[in-house]
Amino acid sequence: MSETKLREDICWQAASIFNRGMTGGASGNISVRTEDGGLLVTPTGSSFGRLDPARLSRFDAAGNHIGGDKPTKEMPLHAAFYETRRSAGAVVHLHSTHSVALSMLPETDPDNMLPPLTAYSIMRLGKVKLLPYFRPGDPAMGDAVRGLAGKRSAVVLANHGPVVASKDLEAAVYAMEELEETAKLAILLRGANAVHLTHEQITDVVTKFEVDWD
Structure with a gap:
Protein backbone atom coordinates (compact mmCIF):
# COMPACT_ATOMS: atom_id res chain seq x y z
CA MET A 1 0.00 0.00 0.00
CA THR A 34 5.04 1.76 6.55
CA GLU A 35 6.56 -0.38 3.79
CA ASP A 36 10.08 0.87 4.59
CA GLY A 37 9.78 -0.22 8.24
CA GLY A 38 8.99 3.22 9.60
CA LEU A 39 5.83 4.47 11.27
CA LEU A 40 3.02 6.92 10.64
CA VAL A 41 1.62 8.22 13.92
CA THR A 42 -1.21 10.55 14.90
CA PRO A 43 0.13 13.82 16.36
CA THR A 44 -0.10 14.84 20.00
CA GLY A 45 -3.12 16.93 20.98
CA SER A 46 -4.97 16.12 17.77
CA SER A 47 -8.63 15.19 17.37
CA PHE A 48 -9.47 11.99 15.53
CA GLY A 49 -12.27 13.96 13.89
CA ARG A 50 -9.95 16.46 12.18
CA LEU A 51 -6.69 14.74 11.22
CA ASP A 52 -4.71 16.01 8.22
CA PRO A 53 -2.96 13.23 6.26
CA ALA A 54 -0.03 15.52 5.44
CA ARG A 55 0.61 16.34 9.10
CA LEU A 56 0.83 12.81 10.52
CA SER A 57 4.07 12.19 12.37
CA ARG A 58 6.60 10.18 10.31
CA PHE A 59 9.31 7.96 11.77
CA ASP A 60 12.05 6.13 9.90
CA ALA A 61 12.93 2.47 10.47
CA ALA A 62 15.44 3.46 13.17
CA GLY A 63 12.76 5.24 15.19
CA ASN A 64 13.80 8.79 14.33
CA HIS A 65 11.08 11.43 13.92
CA ILE A 66 11.71 12.70 10.38
CA GLY A 67 8.55 14.59 9.43
CA GLY A 68 5.10 15.84 10.31
CA ASP A 69 3.83 17.21 13.61
CA LYS A 70 5.05 16.18 17.05
CA PRO A 71 3.85 12.61 17.74
CA THR A 72 1.59 11.38 20.50
CA LYS A 73 3.14 11.30 23.96
CA GLU A 74 2.19 7.61 24.11
CA MET A 75 5.01 6.59 21.72
CA PRO A 76 6.69 4.39 24.40
CA LEU A 77 3.46 2.37 24.56
CA HIS A 78 3.32 1.91 20.78
CA ALA A 79 7.03 1.13 20.51
CA ALA A 80 6.73 -1.62 23.12
CA PHE A 81 4.11 -3.47 21.05
CA TYR A 82 6.20 -3.30 17.89
CA GLU A 83 9.27 -4.49 19.78
CA THR A 84 7.57 -7.49 21.38
CA ARG A 85 5.08 -8.51 18.67
CA ARG A 86 6.85 -8.83 15.31
CA SER A 87 3.53 -9.44 13.54
CA ALA A 88 2.22 -6.02 14.63
CA GLY A 89 1.51 -3.67 11.74
CA ALA A 90 -0.69 -1.20 13.61
CA VAL A 91 -1.49 -0.11 17.16
CA VAL A 92 -4.70 1.67 18.22
CA HIS A 93 -5.20 3.28 21.64
CA LEU A 94 -8.53 4.82 22.69
CA HIS A 95 -10.25 6.18 25.78
CA SER A 96 -13.48 4.29 25.06
CA THR A 97 -16.08 4.51 27.81
CA HIS A 98 -17.08 0.92 28.51
CA SER A 99 -13.55 -0.48 28.42
CA VAL A 100 -12.43 2.17 30.90
CA ALA A 101 -15.46 1.53 33.11
CA LEU A 102 -14.77 -2.20 33.20
CA SER A 103 -11.14 -1.51 34.15
CA MET A 104 -12.33 0.19 37.35
CA LEU A 105 -14.60 -2.56 38.66
CA PRO A 106 -13.00 -4.49 41.53
CA GLU A 107 -14.28 -7.85 40.27
CA THR A 108 -12.59 -7.51 36.86
CA ASP A 109 -10.01 -10.26 36.31
CA PRO A 110 -6.64 -8.54 35.63
CA ASP A 111 -5.33 -11.52 33.65
CA ASN A 112 -8.35 -11.71 31.33
CA MET A 113 -10.61 -8.73 31.83
CA LEU A 114 -13.25 -9.63 29.23
CA PRO A 115 -15.71 -12.35 30.27
CA PRO A 116 -16.21 -15.03 27.59
CA LEU A 117 -19.52 -13.72 26.28
CA THR A 118 -19.02 -14.17 22.52
CA ALA A 119 -16.76 -16.15 20.24
CA TYR A 120 -15.72 -13.00 18.39
CA SER A 121 -13.98 -11.33 21.31
CA ILE A 122 -11.90 -14.48 21.76
CA MET A 123 -11.16 -14.74 18.02
CA ARG A 124 -10.07 -11.13 17.60
CA LEU A 125 -8.42 -10.44 20.96
CA GLY A 126 -7.41 -13.56 22.85
CA LYS A 127 -6.99 -12.73 26.53
CA VAL A 128 -6.99 -9.03 27.37
CA LYS A 129 -4.59 -8.03 30.15
CA LEU A 130 -5.60 -5.31 32.60
CA LEU A 131 -2.53 -3.20 33.40
CA PRO A 132 -2.27 -0.82 36.38
CA TYR A 133 -2.82 2.93 36.16
CA PHE A 134 0.06 4.98 34.76
CA ARG A 135 0.27 8.72 34.24
CA PRO A 136 -0.44 9.49 30.55
CA GLY A 137 2.82 9.46 28.63
CA ASP A 138 4.70 7.61 31.39
CA PRO A 139 7.40 5.41 29.77
CA ALA A 140 6.58 2.78 32.40
CA MET A 141 3.54 1.87 30.29
CA GLY A 142 5.92 0.59 27.63
CA ASP A 143 7.86 -1.35 30.25
CA ALA A 144 4.62 -2.98 31.41
CA VAL A 145 3.83 -4.08 27.85
CA ARG A 146 7.37 -5.40 27.38
CA GLY A 147 6.89 -7.39 30.57
CA LEU A 148 4.17 -9.38 28.78
CA ALA A 149 6.85 -10.67 26.36
CA GLY A 150 4.55 -10.36 23.34
CA LYS A 151 1.94 -12.74 24.73
CA ARG A 152 -0.99 -10.29 24.53
CA SER A 153 -2.22 -8.35 21.51
CA ALA A 154 -4.60 -6.25 23.63
CA VAL A 155 -4.35 -4.59 27.01
CA VAL A 156 -6.40 -2.07 28.95
CA LEU A 157 -4.68 0.59 31.03
CA ALA A 158 -6.68 0.98 34.25
CA ASN A 159 -8.58 4.27 34.49
CA HIS A 160 -7.24 5.19 31.04
CA GLY A 161 -8.15 3.03 28.05
CA PRO A 162 -7.57 0.04 25.75
CA VAL A 163 -4.63 -0.60 23.43
CA VAL A 164 -4.73 -3.13 20.58
CA ALA A 165 -2.01 -4.30 18.21
CA SER A 166 -2.76 -6.27 15.06
CA LYS A 167 -1.38 -7.14 11.62
CA ASP A 168 -2.73 -4.01 9.94
CA LEU A 169 -4.85 -0.95 10.64
CA GLU A 170 -8.17 -2.48 9.66
CA ALA A 171 -7.63 -5.55 11.83
CA ALA A 172 -6.57 -3.39 14.78
CA VAL A 173 -9.68 -1.23 14.48
CA TYR A 174 -11.95 -4.28 14.20
CA ALA A 175 -10.33 -5.80 17.29
CA MET A 176 -10.69 -2.53 19.19
CA GLU A 177 -14.37 -2.36 18.29
CA GLU A 178 -14.82 -5.93 19.54
CA LEU A 179 -13.09 -5.05 22.81
CA GLU A 180 -15.30 -2.04 23.45
CA GLU A 181 -18.52 -3.87 22.50
CA THR A 182 -17.66 -6.84 24.74
CA ALA A 183 -16.88 -4.48 27.61
CA LYS A 184 -20.25 -2.83 27.00
CA LEU A 185 -21.96 -6.22 27.14
CA ALA A 186 -20.15 -7.01 30.40
CA ILE A 187 -21.35 -3.76 31.95
CA LEU A 188 -24.93 -4.26 30.74
CA LEU A 189 -25.00 -7.82 32.08
CA ARG A 190 -23.33 -7.08 35.40
CA GLY A 191 -25.20 -8.90 38.15
CA ALA A 192 -27.55 -10.62 35.70
CA ASN A 193 -26.06 -14.12 36.02
CA ALA A 194 -25.46 -14.18 32.25
CA VAL A 195 -24.60 -17.45 30.51
CA HIS A 196 -20.94 -17.42 29.41
CA LEU A 197 -19.29 -19.64 26.85
CA THR A 198 -18.28 -22.95 28.41
CA HIS A 199 -14.69 -24.14 28.71
CA GLU A 200 -15.34 -26.58 25.87
CA GLN A 201 -16.76 -23.84 23.63
CA ILE A 202 -13.80 -21.56 24.36
CA THR A 203 -11.35 -24.36 23.60
CA ASP A 204 -13.14 -25.06 20.32
CA VAL A 205 -12.83 -21.39 19.23
CA VAL A 206 -9.20 -21.15 20.34
CA THR A 207 -8.31 -24.32 18.43
CA LYS A 208 -10.33 -23.60 15.28
CA PHE A 209 -9.03 -20.03 14.87
CA GLU A 210 -5.52 -20.63 16.30
CA VAL A 211 -5.92 -18.06 19.05
CA ASP A 212 -3.03 -17.35 21.43
CA TRP A 213 -4.69 -18.19 24.76
CA ASP A 214 -1.71 -18.46 27.11
Whole structure:
Protein backbone atom coordinates (compact mmCIF):
# COMPACT_ATOMS: atom_id res chain seq x y z
CA MET A 1 0.00 0.00 0.00
CA SER A 2 1.34 3.44 -0.89
CA GLU A 3 2.14 5.86 1.91
CA THR A 4 -0.40 8.32 0.54
CA LYS A 5 -3.16 5.70 0.78
CA LEU A 6 -1.99 4.67 4.24
CA ARG A 7 -2.16 8.27 5.44
CA GLU A 8 -5.69 8.60 4.07
CA ASP A 9 -6.77 5.32 5.68
CA ILE A 10 -5.49 6.40 9.10
CA CYS A 11 -7.47 9.63 8.92
CA TRP A 12 -10.59 7.88 7.62
CA GLN A 13 -10.53 5.21 10.35
CA ALA A 14 -9.83 7.82 13.02
CA ALA A 15 -12.75 9.96 11.87
CA SER A 16 -15.03 6.91 11.91
CA ILE A 17 -13.96 6.10 15.47
CA PHE A 18 -14.51 9.72 16.53
CA ASN A 19 -17.89 10.07 14.83
CA ARG A 20 -19.17 6.96 16.60
CA GLY A 21 -18.17 8.33 20.00
CA MET A 22 -15.51 5.72 20.74
CA THR A 23 -13.00 8.40 21.72
CA GLY A 24 -13.56 12.12 22.15
CA GLY A 25 -11.80 15.45 22.30
CA ALA A 26 -8.09 15.10 21.54
CA SER A 27 -7.86 11.61 23.02
CA GLY A 28 -6.62 8.42 21.38
CA ASN A 29 -3.73 7.65 19.06
CA ILE A 30 -2.89 5.39 16.12
CA SER A 31 0.39 4.17 14.65
CA VAL A 32 0.89 2.11 11.49
CA ARG A 33 3.95 0.45 9.94
CA THR A 34 5.04 1.76 6.55
CA GLU A 35 6.56 -0.38 3.79
CA ASP A 36 10.08 0.87 4.59
CA GLY A 37 9.78 -0.22 8.24
CA GLY A 38 8.99 3.22 9.60
CA LEU A 39 5.83 4.47 11.27
CA LEU A 40 3.02 6.92 10.64
CA VAL A 41 1.62 8.22 13.92
CA THR A 42 -1.21 10.55 14.90
CA PRO A 43 0.13 13.82 16.36
CA THR A 44 -0.10 14.84 20.00
CA GLY A 45 -3.12 16.93 20.98
CA SER A 46 -4.97 16.12 17.77
CA SER A 47 -8.63 15.19 17.37
CA PHE A 48 -9.47 11.99 15.53
CA GLY A 49 -12.27 13.96 13.89
CA ARG A 50 -9.95 16.46 12.18
CA LEU A 51 -6.69 14.74 11.22
CA ASP A 52 -4.71 16.01 8.22
CA PRO A 53 -2.96 13.23 6.26
CA ALA A 54 -0.03 15.52 5.44
CA ARG A 55 0.61 16.34 9.10
CA LEU A 56 0.83 12.81 10.52
CA SER A 57 4.07 12.19 12.37
CA ARG A 58 6.60 10.18 10.31
CA PHE A 59 9.31 7.96 11.77
CA ASP A 60 12.05 6.13 9.90
CA ALA A 61 12.93 2.47 10.47
CA ALA A 62 15.44 3.46 13.17
CA GLY A 63 12.76 5.24 15.19
CA ASN A 64 13.80 8.79 14.33
CA HIS A 65 11.08 11.43 13.92
CA ILE A 66 11.71 12.70 10.38
CA GLY A 67 8.55 14.59 9.43
CA GLY A 68 5.10 15.84 10.31
CA ASP A 69 3.83 17.21 13.61
CA LYS A 70 5.05 16.18 17.05
CA PRO A 71 3.85 12.61 17.74
CA THR A 72 1.59 11.38 20.50
CA LYS A 73 3.14 11.30 23.96
CA GLU A 74 2.19 7.61 24.11
CA MET A 75 5.01 6.59 21.72
CA PRO A 76 6.69 4.39 24.40
CA LEU A 77 3.46 2.37 24.56
CA HIS A 78 3.32 1.91 20.78
CA ALA A 79 7.03 1.13 20.51
CA ALA A 80 6.73 -1.62 23.12
CA PHE A 81 4.11 -3.47 21.05
CA TYR A 82 6.20 -3.30 17.89
CA GLU A 83 9.27 -4.49 19.78
CA THR A 84 7.57 -7.49 21.38
CA ARG A 85 5.08 -8.51 18.67
CA ARG A 86 6.85 -8.83 15.31
CA SER A 87 3.53 -9.44 13.54
CA ALA A 88 2.22 -6.02 14.63
CA GLY A 89 1.51 -3.67 11.74
CA ALA A 90 -0.69 -1.20 13.61
CA VAL A 91 -1.49 -0.11 17.16
CA VAL A 92 -4.70 1.67 18.22
CA HIS A 93 -5.20 3.28 21.64
CA LEU A 94 -8.53 4.82 22.69
CA HIS A 95 -10.25 6.18 25.78
CA SER A 96 -13.48 4.29 25.06
CA THR A 97 -16.08 4.51 27.81
CA HIS A 98 -17.08 0.92 28.51
CA SER A 99 -13.55 -0.48 28.42
CA VAL A 100 -12.43 2.17 30.90
CA ALA A 101 -15.46 1.53 33.11
CA LEU A 102 -14.77 -2.20 33.20
CA SER A 103 -11.14 -1.51 34.15
CA MET A 104 -12.33 0.19 37.35
CA LEU A 105 -14.60 -2.56 38.66
CA PRO A 106 -13.00 -4.49 41.53
CA GLU A 107 -14.28 -7.85 40.27
CA THR A 108 -12.59 -7.51 36.86
CA ASP A 109 -10.01 -10.26 36.31
CA PRO A 110 -6.64 -8.54 35.63
CA ASP A 111 -5.33 -11.52 33.65
CA ASN A 112 -8.35 -11.71 31.33
CA MET A 113 -10.61 -8.73 31.83
CA LEU A 114 -13.25 -9.63 29.23
CA PRO A 115 -15.71 -12.35 30.27
CA PRO A 116 -16.21 -15.03 27.59
CA LEU A 117 -19.52 -13.72 26.28
CA THR A 118 -19.02 -14.17 22.52
CA ALA A 119 -16.76 -16.15 20.24
CA TYR A 120 -15.72 -13.00 18.39
CA SER A 121 -13.98 -11.33 21.31
CA ILE A 122 -11.90 -14.48 21.76
CA MET A 123 -11.16 -14.74 18.02
CA ARG A 124 -10.07 -11.13 17.60
CA LEU A 125 -8.42 -10.44 20.96
CA GLY A 126 -7.41 -13.56 22.85
CA LYS A 127 -6.99 -12.73 26.53
CA VAL A 128 -6.99 -9.03 27.37
CA LYS A 129 -4.59 -8.03 30.15
CA LEU A 130 -5.60 -5.31 32.60
CA LEU A 131 -2.53 -3.20 33.40
CA PRO A 132 -2.27 -0.82 36.38
CA TYR A 133 -2.82 2.93 36.16
CA PHE A 134 0.06 4.98 34.76
CA ARG A 135 0.27 8.72 34.24
CA PRO A 136 -0.44 9.49 30.55
CA GLY A 137 2.82 9.46 28.63
CA ASP A 138 4.70 7.61 31.39
CA PRO A 139 7.40 5.41 29.77
CA ALA A 140 6.58 2.78 32.40
CA MET A 141 3.54 1.87 30.29
CA GLY A 142 5.92 0.59 27.63
CA ASP A 143 7.86 -1.35 30.25
CA ALA A 144 4.62 -2.98 31.41
CA VAL A 145 3.83 -4.08 27.85
CA ARG A 146 7.37 -5.40 27.38
CA GLY A 147 6.89 -7.39 30.57
CA LEU A 148 4.17 -9.38 28.78
CA ALA A 149 6.85 -10.67 26.36
CA GLY A 150 4.55 -10.36 23.34
CA LYS A 151 1.94 -12.74 24.73
CA ARG A 152 -0.99 -10.29 24.53
CA SER A 153 -2.22 -8.35 21.51
CA ALA A 154 -4.60 -6.25 23.63
CA VAL A 155 -4.35 -4.59 27.01
CA VAL A 156 -6.40 -2.07 28.95
CA LEU A 157 -4.68 0.59 31.03
CA ALA A 158 -6.68 0.98 34.25
CA ASN A 159 -8.58 4.27 34.49
CA HIS A 160 -7.24 5.19 31.04
CA GLY A 161 -8.15 3.03 28.05
CA PRO A 162 -7.57 0.04 25.75
CA VAL A 163 -4.63 -0.60 23.43
CA VAL A 164 -4.73 -3.13 20.58
CA ALA A 165 -2.01 -4.30 18.21
CA SER A 166 -2.76 -6.27 15.06
CA LYS A 167 -1.38 -7.14 11.62
CA ASP A 168 -2.73 -4.01 9.94
CA LEU A 169 -4.85 -0.95 10.64
CA GLU A 170 -8.17 -2.48 9.66
CA ALA A 171 -7.63 -5.55 11.83
CA ALA A 172 -6.57 -3.39 14.78
CA VAL A 173 -9.68 -1.23 14.48
CA TYR A 174 -11.95 -4.28 14.20
CA ALA A 175 -10.33 -5.80 17.29
CA MET A 176 -10.69 -2.53 19.19
CA GLU A 177 -14.37 -2.36 18.29
CA GLU A 178 -14.82 -5.93 19.54
CA LEU A 179 -13.09 -5.05 22.81
CA GLU A 180 -15.30 -2.04 23.45
CA GLU A 181 -18.52 -3.87 22.50
CA THR A 182 -17.66 -6.84 24.74
CA ALA A 183 -16.88 -4.48 27.61
CA LYS A 184 -20.25 -2.83 27.00
CA LEU A 185 -21.96 -6.22 27.14
CA ALA A 186 -20.15 -7.01 30.40
CA ILE A 187 -21.35 -3.76 31.95
CA LEU A 188 -24.93 -4.26 30.74
CA LEU A 189 -25.00 -7.82 32.08
CA ARG A 190 -23.33 -7.08 35.40
CA GLY A 191 -25.20 -8.90 38.15
CA ALA A 192 -27.55 -10.62 35.70
CA ASN A 193 -26.06 -14.12 36.02
CA ALA A 194 -25.46 -14.18 32.25
CA VAL A 195 -24.60 -17.45 30.51
CA HIS A 196 -20.94 -17.42 29.41
CA LEU A 197 -19.29 -19.64 26.85
CA THR A 198 -18.28 -22.95 28.41
CA HIS A 199 -14.69 -24.14 28.71
CA GLU A 200 -15.34 -26.58 25.87
CA GLN A 201 -16.76 -23.84 23.63
CA ILE A 202 -13.80 -21.56 24.36
CA THR A 203 -11.35 -24.36 23.60
CA ASP A 204 -13.14 -25.06 20.32
CA VAL A 205 -12.83 -21.39 19.23
CA VAL A 206 -9.20 -21.15 20.34
CA THR A 207 -8.31 -24.32 18.43
CA LYS A 208 -10.33 -23.60 15.28
CA PHE A 209 -9.03 -20.03 14.87
CA GLU A 210 -5.52 -20.63 16.30
CA VAL A 211 -5.92 -18.06 19.05
CA ASP A 212 -3.03 -17.35 21.43
CA TRP A 213 -4.69 -18.19 24.76
CA ASP A 214 -1.71 -18.46 27.11
